[in-house]
Amino acid sequence: MSLEPRISMITLGVADVAAATTFYHRLGFRRSSASNDDVTFFHMKGTVLGLFGRDALAADADVEPTRPQSFEGVALAHNLSSRAEVDAAWAFAVDCGARPVKTPHEVFWGGYSGYFADPDGHLWELAHNPFMQLDGQGHMTLPD
Missing domain, CATH: 3.10.180.10 (2,3-Dihydroxybiphenyl 1,2-Dioxygenase, domain 1)
Structure with a gap:
């Protein structure tokens, strides 16, 4: 088996999903109706951009959350x-x-x-x- 070389979705861990959603919306990104208060999905050309709470993303991956570095x-x-x-x-x-x-x-x-x-x-x-x-x-x- 091999892994097909593609990225279906990029998920960014964010401090505040609503605030991050507002920023990306200002940039012109189009929010999907699949979004909710906990996660936002944006339509991209060839992939999806997701915004998810940083701590929730760490918990989903079963890793310890860290604070962003520079x-x-x-x-x-x-x-x-x-x-x-x-x-x-x-x-x-x-x-x-x-x-x-x-x-x-x-x-x-x-x-x-x-x-x-x-x-x-x-x-x-x-x-x-x-x-x-x-x-x-x-x-x-x-x-x-």
Whole structure:
């Protein structure tokens, strides 16, 4: 047996599901009717984003809850078609309440990116990678 290489859902542990839901709604994410007071599901292209209480998520995984650190070792990436789109998306996220982490600029590998954090500190990278094309649905395509 092998595990098919895909991610069906990303669940973020958050301090306040309602507040986190409001933030992502401001970004333009569309909430599913499957959501309730304890968990929010957002429609994404090709996957689902879930928001669940941090302690409840730890309990579900049968691990000890921890308090967020300044860096959790994970970043979610949203790739865009141009540097201008990165700049516009980053400014929009900050206007929606994101904490600016790294202003978009040229990066060592030849692309252009910046970072913001959601209200719980989850990092999002907004990037333009001239070496990786986006298909018609905005999915990154990799060479074989």
